[in-house]
Amino acid sequence: MKGKLFIACLxxxxxxxxxxxxxxxxxxxxxxxxxxxxxxxxSEKNLITTSEGQSYAMFYALVxxxxxTFDQVFAWSENNLGKDQPSWLWGIPDGKMExxxxxxxxxxxxxxxxxxxYSLLEAARIWNAPEYEARANDYLAKLKxxxxxxxxxxxxxxxxxxxxxx
Numbered sequence: 323m324k325g326k327l328f329i330a331c332l333x334x335x336x337x338x339x340x341x342x343x344x345x346x347x348x349x350x351x352x353x354x355x356x357x358x359x360x361x362x363x364x365s366e367k368n369l370i371t372t373s374e375g376q377s378y379a380m381f382y383a384l385v386x387x388x389x390x391t392f393d394q395v396f397a398w399s400e401n402n403l404g405k406d407q408p409s410w411l412w413g414i415p416d417g418k419m420e421x422x423x424x425x426x427x428x429x430x431x432x433x434x435x436x437x438x439x440y441s442l443l444e445a446a447r448i449w450n451a452p453e454y455e456a457r458a459n460d461y462l463a464k465l466k467x468x469x470x471x472x473x474x475x476x477x478x479x480x481x482x483x484x485x486x487x488x
Contacts, residue, residue, distance in 0.1 A: 347386050355379060359394030360402070368413035368426065373403055377437035384441050389449060392441075396457075399438070404428075407464075408435060410482070429482040432468060435461050 354375075355361050361375035376399040383392035403409045403425065410431035414423040442458035445451060468480040470487075480486040 344386060347382050347388075350382075351379075351388075351391060355391065355395065356398075357394075359391070359396070359398035361395065366413070367417045368415060369417055369419060369423070370411060370413040370426070371402075371423075372412075373399065373408060373410040373431050373434035373438075376403065377434040377441065380441040381437055384445055384448070387448075389445075392445060396438075396442075407483070408438075410434065429484045430464075432465065432479055432481050435465055439465065 354364070359379075360371050361379045363370045363372065363375060376395055379395045380392055380399075383389070383395060399408070402412055402423070407428070408430050409425045409428045411425065411427035412423055413426045414421055415426075439458045439461035442454040442461065446453075446455035446458065465479065468483065469477055470480060472478050
């Protein structure tokens, strides 16, 4: 009986937390994700967008079954952070939202590239959309280029394309 009670309490907690999580996702979207799919970090004077922020938004959109936001965030990422060699940092130099932004650092962030690839693979599976899998494979190919074999350690992946060889 104790086991069943524990499971019932656990399920109750999960479902009540789940409802709150989606409210928080909707609140985050309305506050930080533009209509175009850009995740804005308002705490920075340059109103930056990072590839990490974009990748997390894709993941949460996937979990929320929010394909529209997923597509918007991914499209913005590819159109502004780069498609073939994604950059990790974009911003508006003068901090005025109405002015054009640009890439502020051309290096990638491997962690976000991994999350994007994972989210694309899962989106392909969940939404039966093979075009996502094709893009995920492009990301995975780029990630393979960052794998190094370190003596006495084994295979590691660099955190970015530039500045981490040593």
